[in-house]
Amino acid sequence: MATIGGSAPYDVTQRVPNNQTGLTNTTTSATFVDIDATKVAATVVTTGGDLEVTWVFAAQDNTGSGNTWRLALALDGAAEVSVVGMRSAIPISATVVTLSYLWQGLAAGSHTVKGRWRIDSGDTLAAGGSSFMTAKEYRR
Amino acid sequence: MMNHNLPQLHAELTKAGVNVPALGTDDSGIHTYDAAGAAIPLPKAAAKIVKAHKPTPTQREALLSIVRASEDPAIQALVRLLGLADAE
Numbered sequence: 461m462a463t464i465g466g467s468a469p470y471d472v473t474q475r476v477p478n479n480q481t482g483l484t485n486t487t488t489s490a491t492f493v494d495i496d497a498t499k500v501a502a503t504v505v506t507t508g509g510d511l512e513v514t515w516v517f518a519a520q521d522n523t524g525s526g527n528t529w530r531l532a533l534a535l536d537g538a539a540e541v542s543v544v545g546m547r548s549a550i551p552i553s554a555t556v557v558t559l560s561y562l563w564q565g566l567a568a569g570s571h572t573v574k575g576r577w578r579i580d581s582g583d584t585l586a587a588g589g590s591s592f593m594t595a596k597e598y599r600r
Numbered sequence: 601m602m603n604h605n606l607p608q609l610h611a612e613l614t615k616a617g618v619n620v621p622a623l624g625t626d627d628s629g630i631h632t633y634d635a636a637g638a639a640i641p642l643p644k645a646a647a648k649i650v651k652a653h654k655p656t657p658t659q660r661e662a663l664l665s666i667v668r669a670s671e672d673p674a675i676q677a678l679v680r681l682l683g684l685a686d687a688e
Contacts, residue, residue, distance in 0.1 A: 484627070485624065485626045486624060486625045487623070488607055488622045488624070489622035489633060493622065494633075494637055496626055522660055523607060553683075
């Protein structure tokens with residue numbers, strides 16, 4: 461049992477890990493798109509609690525123009541959250557990014573969180589091999 | 601998986617009248633995206649252009665070739681330090 465924010469204690473009622481290595485996905489999309497609908501995602505059938513997702517992902521500007529690329533999380537196809545932007549200082553090496561987000565008061569039922577990405581037009585963004593995503597449901 | 605220069609291929613598709621918003625790859629090959637950003641197959645008309653695609657080296661690939669070919673010990677050390685010595 462964990463206490464969050466000094467208020468009433470919450471239980472971690474379930475956790476869903478999706479750990480992947482050897483990812484070779486790429487994209488040229490200048491708008492947010494799925495990285496991989498199954499390998500970079502976590503589906504949790506919640507009972508009406510809060511859902512927290514932590515995601516560690518490596519990516520690289522695969523064309524090498526040094527343009528800006530972004531990663532984000534999206535729940536059930538809603539607008540992206542926890543958006544981070546990167547501009548590879550060395551466009552030939554991968555950058556590891558960690559994102560986290562807490563969705564509160566979700567309705568009971570199946571919820572899917574996906575990792576999404578985009579890169580400036582004319583460039584290619586590539587997975588750097590690994591994606592470690594864990595979704596946890598908390599309930600009082 | 602085959603090597604592709606996706607920005608180049610995207611331009612080739614557009615020039616051939618095959619309009620897709622963007623390209624992506626995964627273990628199963630090349631795809632495009634629907635309006636929600638989910639991966640979907642390329643239109644059938646793209647198959648001929650994809651087959652004829654001859655990728656030119658990206659800037660990244662060109663840079664890797666240069667640094668890997670360098671005989672400068674300092675550059676070689678840097679390549680090993682960054683984990684870029686092996687072909688991808």
